[in-house]
Amino acid sequence: MMASSYNAKDEDGHITVTGPGGGTLRSKKPENTAFKQQRLPAWQPILTAGTVLPAFFIIGLIFIPIGIGLYVTSNNIKEFEVDYTGVDMSSPCFNCSQNFSWNSTTPCTCTIPFFLEQPYESNVFMYYGLSNFYQNHRRYVKSRDDSQLNGDMTSLKEPSKECEPYAYHDNKPIAPCGAIANSMFNDTLELFYNDPNGTKVQIPLTNIGIAWWTDKHVKFKNPGVGEANQNLTTAFQGTTKPLNWRRPVYELDAAANNDGFINEDFIVWMRTAALPTFRKLYRIIKSPSNGMMPTMPRGNYTLEVVYITTMSKNLRQNLFNQLNPDYPVRSFEGRKRMILSTISWMGGKNPFLGIAYITVGSVCFFLGVVLLIIHHKCGNRNNSADISN
């Protein structure tokens, strides 16, 4: 195909455009260097049974302990998961998700009690999990304007075309624009510890440190940060909030270092998940400073989900016939979960890595044995053949 057209031999033979090396010839003796004479020293890994067998055993011997270690570590991680979608009639959130009338001004709250069998020590991480939510859909993934999120004033006023159809509303640019931002998760989750003595103690949740450092400090910036007499409200002037949002972007948090584009909940949401079933870090429960008590002792807890009307009335009527006051996932058969997890050095609970290591190590070991037998047999056969010959 292409290569066949490369050979540009001299059509007119007189013009000796010789091929490679034509110029270097000229009756000169080639240099006697190791490279030119192809005598470079080389190490050749020949995969013979003799060299590979030990490697297999070694891999096996290394992988199996690693696997066991990983598995044990993973098993020591405590994880608790509760589904609060409210699909079943019996579910406490059923009412909120089903029968709640959207035009009510009071937020709907549902309360889910749960019981932790083991105390959770050190920092506990609280996640929300969504399933069947295609954050990795291409149309969705690219529906954002990174330069707008980086604080660029021009992009703020003229969002990228990629954000369509979430770029303009009422002829005003949307900040932050795009489908991702528009669909930001906005259920409010609160945790309460039911003391054995009957009191209900709210567990303090930290929302700092849930986003990547690079995202928070490099990728995401509020517009007009360095300028004098600028607060976020004026910086976002002339823009409108995303359609589904209840509040504009500059009112996401009271704290200045967590408001606007650098709001960590927002940043976490903006990092699109790889798979349709995903979880995202919601809050961190810091371990108490005295260190004597577990962060979450064994006992009864309550999860309170506060639903906020996510969409304006008109839009909702246009799009859905059913009325969803909460973050709506039921339309696409999604699920919402709250996960509490402790973390080890290797991250969250994931037995897969440990099991995989053990499996691969065992397979290697087994193969080593098999190869040893084959090697032994073959060697014998060759020897006997030699003798008979």
Add this chain to the structure above:
Amino acid sequence: MKSDPDPLIIDTPTSPVTSGLPLFFVITVTAIKQGYEDWLRHKADCSINECPVDVVQQGKVVRTQSHKLRVGDIVVVREDETFPCDLILLSSSRHDGTCYVTTTSLDGESSHKTYYAVPDTMAFRTEREVDSLHATIECEQPQPDLYKFVGRINIYTDKEEPVARTLGAENLLLRGATLKNTQHIYGTVAVYTGMETKMALNYQSKSQKRSAVEKSMNAFLIVYLCILISKAVINTVLKYAWQWSPDRDEPWYNHRTENERQRHVVIRAFTDFLAFMVLFNYIIPVSMYVTVEMQKFLGSYFITWDEEMFDEELGEGAQVNTSDLNEELGQVEYVFTDKTGTLTENNMEFIECCVDGNVYIPHAICNGQILSAASSIDMIDSSPGGYRREHEDLFFRALCLCHTVQVKEEETVDGIKRGIHQGRPTSFYISSSPDEVALVEGMKRLGYTYLRLKDNYMEILNKDDEIERFELLHVLNFDSVRRRMSVIVRSSSGKMQTREYLLFCKGADSSIFPRVVSGKVEQVKARVEQNAVEGLRTLCVAYRRLCQSEYEEACHQLTEAKLALQDREQRLAQAYDIIERDFVLLGATAVEDRLQEKAADTIESLHKAGMKVWVLTGDKMETAAATCYASKLFRRSTQILELTKKRTEEQSLHDVLFELNRTVLRQRSISGLSVDCLDFGLIIDGATLSAVLKPNQERANPSNYREIFLEICRNCSAVLCCRMAPLQKAQIVKLIKASKEHPITLAIGDGANDVSMILEAHVGIGIMGKEGRQAARNSDYAIPKFKHLKKMLLVHGHYYYIRIAELVQYFFYKNVCFIFPQFLYQFFCGFSQQPLYDTAYLTLYNISFTSLPILLYSLVEQHVTMETLKREPSLYRDIAKNSLLRWPVFLYWTCLGVFDAVIFFFGAYFLFDNTTFTSNGQMFGNWTFGTLVFTVLVFTVTLKVPFLNYQRMYYVFMQMLSSGPAWLSIILLITVSLLPDVIKKVLCRAVCPTATERAQKVGAAGALEGFVAPGTATAAEESNERDLLHRDRTCEGDKATRTYDSMMSHSHSTPLSKP
């Protein structure tokens, strides 16, 4: 793009730059290479076009540029200048109207050739005189044959009828030739300028040669194209199946734009299909072509750099004219070799002559003195009878006269004389045929020295130091059809008292004997045959006395034929045929053409490497067969099958062919059982070959003979084709090329007569020989000596093939690895064409991440050491028939790629499954996922090539690599991905190792020896391995030693391999 109203604009999943950059890179690299070559060509064109030329205009010499030359211009050429176009010689500064020319750049002959001016214009001395010439030239249409020219010049003198003179090749000075030994000449731009010159016509562009590897590469590409299309189709179909429910198609969080909604579903589906094509297009290894091209281009330097292929005598090493065929050198199945100058040195040495059966041997080579040589003759010549004496005299004179040898002139005439007198090589003979030089030099050693040709008189210094002069009347030039040449001379002085006309003829025995009427034919024939068996080149010498009338008639016929404008060749041949008859046989000569250094060793290696060696020669059967024996092409044990004219005269061709076929087949069935494996050698001559190849009208199946012939050839280890015309050589190559196995052929030769075969074969190799550079120039590779073929094929060819094969397979493998995860990812992102990898990775994967290591690898890879390859030619069989690029291998690599891709993807998938990776609890996104897959991919793919690669750092990357599990999973996934290949290799090696692998093992064991203390276990193991190596080749080894022995005895019995 989305807001664009045009519905046909495809929303590409990757930016145009991402997809376009690799292609742009490929095209740029190609363009630079082509542009560079174009520029070189342009420069060369300019230098040719603008070189100054002196033209006579209005009686003055005007300097102009060569591209301004027009037909009819009169050009002045000075000594050592090159002719700018084809010229007719009008006059020369030499008084006899001749000029000397070398045609080294045309046909490679370095000898000085004499060209003659038109007699009527010979006398012109000044520009004015030349300018006053009024003449017309008629000539034939331009044709590429360098040695043919037919034309006529009509010179108009005042008031008289125009004088017509014939013009022949001897009047035509060819463009590209150089003027020598002549101060200046005046020539007319007679006929041909520019592209019409014979030189330009001879350099028609060569046909493109494509290697087998390229062909399989293209086949693989088509498969991958199909995979690409089917992937896109599958995904498009699945996408629409999946999107059936509107909640999936457009969930509330992810709406289409209005434009998109308005598009028709068919258009949407089509654009989706195209988008998938764009997404998966990386499976087609675009950069492979550039890498392959660069690998070939850079790799071919190793041939030119090879010290072992450098020849001190010539001062030149091997030369690469086409780097496209490097790997084809490792695939050769048939080797067609020329004999003279290729297998043999073409360094002729006069061995003996026989006059009427009496043998004369000059053995004065040691001191080079004439006297001892003369005395040797006297000793043999103890009983001189009158009749015999006369024949002897005639014989020696015939050899001194019947040739076209020139004496290389020294500065003065005296110089020559003195030189020859003293027997020192101050003057030497030059001829286009080395045989003639050998003969004339042999005569010199026997006492008859040819001095020179002066004014049409040939001067000979005879045994008694007398100068004899003969008037040279006609030369009937040698041609390969007649296979003889003659001269007609008239003795004028010396011993030949009578001034009689003599015709001396020398030529091949087959062309002389039928024309002999008297002489001791039997004795001479016996001697000739004996000499031929010994591998000597024999010529017969005969003469004929012409009386005045006969001479005149001959003269008449010759002139008439020479004057003819049409069919001059044919008429000349007729005239020659009439004149050259009724000979009296004088004797025969024998000249040895020594075998090239290590020719036998090379042939033996090629045989062991599984190649079939065919010798194609114009020589006679006996001589050629002798050379074949000497070069071990035929061994003593070889059963020779003859398919010659002699046999077909006795039996019909049909019977002979069938009989031979039966013999071969029977033998094969027997040898299947017995240990004693006989091999066959076939000898066929040109006449029989053309009969075999001639379409047979009588039979229903015209290709019948051809098939049988091929069947016989297939079973013969060596074939000798003698009496071949150059075109027949090419025919044979074509025949084999077109046979049903389509074997890869290689042709090697040194002379102009081999060019056709060199161009026809898959790989053409030219030897920078004595017969000129034409073969070397038309070849794909040029080597100084035949022995270099061994290294060229067994080492370089082997390496190149392995390298390119692995390069190609690897490229497909790595692209499957790359794209298959992306395909799998579509199942998890709603078939939305979401790329798994970042744009930068998509672009750079093929350009930089993975192509440099493999390029380096493919340049320097040596799976077996050079020494092993040279020592074990049978390793060549391992890679025969494109074995590394067959479909199973390709399938294996593709499956491996798919397996690895599945490991990468699902490994990452399960790791990502609802968990966090970092110790701060933060989650990763889709780009991290892709980067993880990509990292594992690059590591694995690069570890496949045992090289390290540099990684591009990225935020995502840093974040990912800062977590332990990511590393652990990388290690795990790499291990898993590399596992199957390692297991397969080890298993294959243990269960059914190929010869190469065994050789590697032995090499490794040998290397180990130095390190490991001489423990018994190691030694035992090593010997086992050695035994293993031996056991499989026992049959072959035994055979080799046996034939070796027989060869030794053979060389005892006959003085064949004389030092």
